Each structure stands twice: as C-alpha cells, then as structure tokens.
Amino acid sequence: MDVLVFLIPAALFLGVTGLVALLWSLRSGQFDDIDGAEHRALSDD
C-alpha cells in the first residue's frame, strides 16, 4: 500500500488543477456568454 503515498497526492493534484482551471475560466469571463461562445467557435477570425 506504499504506492498510496504517491497516488493520493497525484489524484489531489490533478483535482486541484481542474478546480483552479475552472475558477480561472470563471474569472476570465468564459462563462459570461454561453450562447455567444458556441457561435464564436465557428467564426474564422
């Protein structure tokens, strides 16, 4: 069970990365205009 010493921090690190990424995307306004984002993805510029 020694492997847990690595596995648990690794799992938590990945989870925290996801959380930070979500908080960052919230802060940078990526969820402000959900309807517009789907159209913008298709425009060329």
Place this chain on the structure above:
Amino acid sequence: MSCCDLAGAYAEAHAHWRPVEGDPRARDYAAFATSLPDGTNRIELALEGVTCAACIPAVEGVAAGLPGVVRARLNVTDSRLLVEWQGAAEAIGGLIAMLEARGYAARPFDPRRRDAAEAAQMRQLVRALAVAGFASMNVMLLAISVWAGNVSDITPETRDLFHWIQAVIALPAAAYAGQTFYEGAFRGLRARRLTMDFPITLGIVLTLGMSVAETLRHAEHAYFDGAIMLVFFLLIGRVLDQAMRRRTRALAENLSALRGETAALLGADGTVQDVPLSAIAPGARVLVRPGERVAVDGVVEDGASDLDQSLVTGETRPQRVAPGDPVYAGALNAAGALTVRVTAAAQGTLLQEVERLMGAALARKSAALRLAEQATRLYVPIVHVAAALTALGWLFLSGWHAATINAVAVLLITCPCALGLAIPAVQVAASGALFREGVLLNAGDTLERLSGIDTIVFDKTGTLTLPEPVLADADRARLDPEMLALAARLALSSRHPMAGALSALAANREPVPGARESAGLGIEARIDGVICRLGSPRFCGAESMAQAALATDPDASVLCFRRGEAAPVVIPVRQHLRPDARETIETLRAAGYRIVILSGDHPGPVAAIAAALEVVDWQAERTPQDKIAAIEAMRVAGRRVLMVGDGINDAPALAAADVSLSPVTAAHVSQAAADALFLGRRLAPVVALLATGRRARQVMLENLWFSAAYNVVAIPLAAAGWLTPLIAALAMSGSSLVVSLNALRARARPRLPAPAIPKQMADAASAPLPLRPAPRTA
C-alpha cells in the same frame, strides 16, 4: 379650433425639416458612459434584434469601425454590447445611429442602475459550487475506499490516514462553500427567527465536528462525505435558482433600456443630451420628440401636440396639449415636439400616488407567503426537538457516543433538503418552461398563488389590444390599393408611431430616397416626380374630410395621404386585438375561467372589443380606484383573481389581484410591477402561465407529499439508531434527487386541459359577479 389651426400654420412655417437618411439623432450619451482610470470610456448598450450567429461579426464590426475603440464585445446571452473607447464620449451617438441603420435598436444602460452586488453574489455562489464539487468528489473517492476496506483488509493506520485526508479536504471546503448558509442562519438568528438555513448549518457543523471526533478515536466511520455532499447538492439548487432569476432580470433590464427610460435634457445653451431619468431634477427642461414617450411629469413650456395618455388614464382618444398644460410620464407624444419643464422625474407625483395605492394592496396579498413561512417556522423546531429527544433517549440507553451519532442522523435525514427543494425546484423548472413561452416571472411565489385562480380580469388597452395602432382590414378594403402602397412606402421613413401601422404593409421595403420629415406635420418625398405627403390632416389639406371621418368613427385616429394635387386620402388607424386574442379567450373560457374586462377607456371601444371576444362582463371608464374596488369585491365574494393589465394606471389593480400579469411591449418595465410579464404580440402566454401554474402546483404537491412521507418513515428509523449518518446523508441526497427529477416534469409544454368543473362551481361561474364593492355593515 382656430387656435389649433394657427398653431399648425405656425408649425408649418417654422418647421424644422431634416433629411431622413442622415444621423437620426445626434444626441449626447455621455451621461451613460463610465470613465475607467486609464482614460478609456466604457458603455454598455442593450440591443434588440440579436438573433443569430451572423450578428456577432456584424455588430462587433460596426463598433470596431468607430475611431478610438479599444474593445467591443457582444454578449449574445444577454443581448448586450460592451464598448470601451478612447476619446470623446460623443462618439457613442454615432455608434447607436450606425447600429440602428443595420437594424439593431440600441440604447445605453444607466450605469447607476446596475446591481453590481448581485453579480458578485452569483460569482461567489458559482465559485462555492466549484469548490464543493471538487471536495465532494475527492472525499467520496476516499470514503468509498474506506467502506470497501472495512469489509476487506484495510489497516487501521490507512483508514486513519484516509479520514485525515478527508478532513483536510472537507473542513476548509465546507467552511468556504457553505458561507451562504452560515450567513443566512446567522442573519435569521439575529432577527430571532429560525430559517431553513439554520438546520442546514447545524447539520453541517455537527457532522463535521463529530467526524473529527470519530477520526481522533480511530473509529471505523467518519461522515465528511455526508456533510460536503449536502453542501454541494444545496448549492446546485441555489445556483440554478439564481441563474434563472438573473437571466430574467437581465432581459427585463434590456427591455427597460430599449423602452427609453431616458429623457432628452435641454441645456441652457440649447444643447440636447440624453440622460437617464435618475439624472433629472425637477425644474430641468426636457425635449419630447414626436413618437416618444413622455418620461417625466411636467408642464408644457413650449410647443403643442396630441398626447396618447392611454397608459396613464386608459383613454385612447388623443388629448391636445398646449403650453401650460400638465403632462404625465407614460403618455405617448404623437404629433409635435414639446418642451417640458419637469415637476417630477424618477419619483413622479402621479407614480407616487400609484405606488401608495400599490403598497396598500400589496400588504393585503401576502397571506399565502405568511402561511409558507409559518410552516417553515414550525418544521424547523420539530426537527430540532426530534434530534434532541433522540440524543436524550440514547444518552440514557447507551451513552453519549450513540446519542450523538443518532441525533446527527436525525438532523441529517430531515435536513430540509427534500422539503426545501420540493417547491423551489419546481419553480426553477416551471419558470424555465414559461421563459420559453415568453413569460418572465417577477415574483418568486407567483406559481403558488396561481392555484385556484377562477377569474381573469383583462384591461383593454395594450393588453387585449396591441399597443401600437394598425390599419384594420375593413378600413383597408375601402382604400385605393395603389395609394395605400405609396403611403406605406413613405411611412417606412417616418419614426412616428402611427406611421408604423402603415409601414408594415409596404410591399416595397426600399425607403423613398430624399424623404424629409418634420415634427408635428408629417413626411414628404418626391415619388416619380410628384410630391407625396403623409401626415396630419392639416399637412395634407384634408381637415374637413378627417373631421367627417372622425365623426362617424369616434374610436379611430386618422392619418392623411396626398399625392401631388390629387384629392387627399384619409386613412383611419385603430388599436387592434392581439392576433390570437379570440382563441385565447375561448380556450380560457372552455377551461372554466370567468373572463371580465375592466377598462379606463370609453364604453364604445370597450363594448366593441367585448363583443368581438364574446365577453359578457365588461365595464368601461373605470378609474384605478374603481378597478381595485371591483377586484376587491370579487375577492370578497370568494373568487381568486388573475389581473392581466398593462401600464402605469393599472399597477394598483395589478397589485390588488391575487396574481398579476403584464405585457411589456408598452409599459416601462420597472414600473410594470406585475408578478409576471409577457413578451410579444400574442396573448397565448396567459394560457401558458395558467397551465404551467396548474401543473407546477400538482408537482409541488407530489413533492411535498413525498418529502412528508419520507420524513415520517426516516425519522423513526434514524431515531431508533438503525441508520448511520452516512446512510442518512445518502437517503437525504436520494430524496432530494427524487424531488428534483420529479420537478423536471413541470417543464413539459404547458397545455390547458378542459377541467371537469364541479357542478356548484359551474353554477357560481354563471351567476352575476359582484363588481361593486360589497356594502359594509357596521
């Protein structure tokens, strides 16, 4: 009569002709811009007409073409354009004109109106949800490992490690994510009330505290997972609720900005500046242009015009005003430009009176709300007493450890999740369904109050009829099609509301080049070498014809058209029924509702509308006080009343009814203090609202029964010590899941079934209504 003619002649002689194609209004919008510290200006515009993906590059392209623009971003969800630019604030007038030329109506927001605190609260909630979600996933992962290990080969050391890791994740996460509940509970306690937040807080704190204690004594179970999942699930509900409300409010704000809650302030040097109402003080002078709504209460200082006061008084016949006459906010200016000295702006005198009436009516309405609050107040102590009794019982039977665990299990299992979600979850689902049908809910408890509605009172002007005048088919048949086509094409260039009735008919959508419009007169242009004029009777030399037409047809207004020296044509326009009014009223009647029309207008037009809709109960020339009295009398007679009305003068009557609904095409949104608003030209949202209300009530009842049954079964089990806090938390989550899923049924497309009305109700429905207030006995 001669006086008016003189005024008309004067107006024509001094008319300020302007070409239609140019900048429609070179106005100054500086009052709406906010300056950022680095010298850029920022303004937010509400847009109308943003419907598709192609709008994004179109709108942003227009804005980016403006000199000095740093950033232009269109928010499609909210239909808003944010522009930041360097340089003079005047540039924004040009941007608005350019957007309007592309077919997007644009109006700036009043930055003072924006509720920054609410947006911050929403962001905070979403952040809390993210943290709770992260924590509950990880804690659950570790907790499941412990359960699996407990029935196989986990060592006590590993289990303790896992519990401690859970504690390290769950404690800070719960402290951060649960803030809104703790604050709510604390606020409630300070006001000496037990809110729903209190047992939630108590449950979270006790579970976490007990879990730490259990971990310290190396126990097999800890309950961090239960506590953090509770926070997570509750936050989902709150975020959904808040998001729906925010979206509704954003759209309502757009509408109010587009309806022009602004006034053109006339400076001492003759400059005109568009400012929000909140920036206007009594004594200032404002300019009211033709086709605009009067935004303030005041006295006419200069100019003469006809005002459509239908929003204020319900009277559809235009009223002539001259210098010295009072005008009220909400009136629609038809013909001429007016200079008005403001007596009251945002806090209007007429509106104040209306608000006073409304406050009194609102105070009588909250009986249902009080009942709901009482139920909560009763439920919360019962839970606490049950938990306390459990603790006491187990303390005598076996000791403090079992006592704590079982008391917490009772607290958790009854955590008012299912009960708390039973109604809000349905509200969220139902308001989503209504949103699709074009109904915006204003008050949270509208749906509950819709139950048992058996009488629907309609106002006429702007509710059963469309707010803008149209050309009736019968009138159209009498007119020369060629003349009509020319007049319609000319009307395209006019901003006058009556011209809108004609411009909709234009087959050739190309405006006439070189058209000139003058305030108070009309529009003229050269078509195929012949001067054509469209406008007031005087402008076309058709006063006697117009007067003859009005004498035979008193509820119409007239427009005149003249081609060269040919005989002028009088075109009557009138307020028209909403396109589906007849079917809607028929559906409602078939579903067993009693339909009543109360209008402030003259008996003639009201009778015509009532006859067209086959409504027997109608009354004309009702003042706001009369309407309130009539509604009160119906309520005293045991009826539950839905008032569908528009406008400022109806606000008190709306408040007096059990539920109120208002179309937002004409009224200022912020002044339309109805429980629900509906958009568009159709009357069908009334049916949608009632059908959804019925369905929502049914689902709410199911949910309440389910939660009650769940509690009746679960509390004794938990109190008997058969459930650990973990199972309690799972059962609680499961029950909220069932309730939430059931709530989704309220999203079904609303349809109004023809109900089997009980015999005595059908009899009561056919009995005459007590429209007069019941005599008071001393």
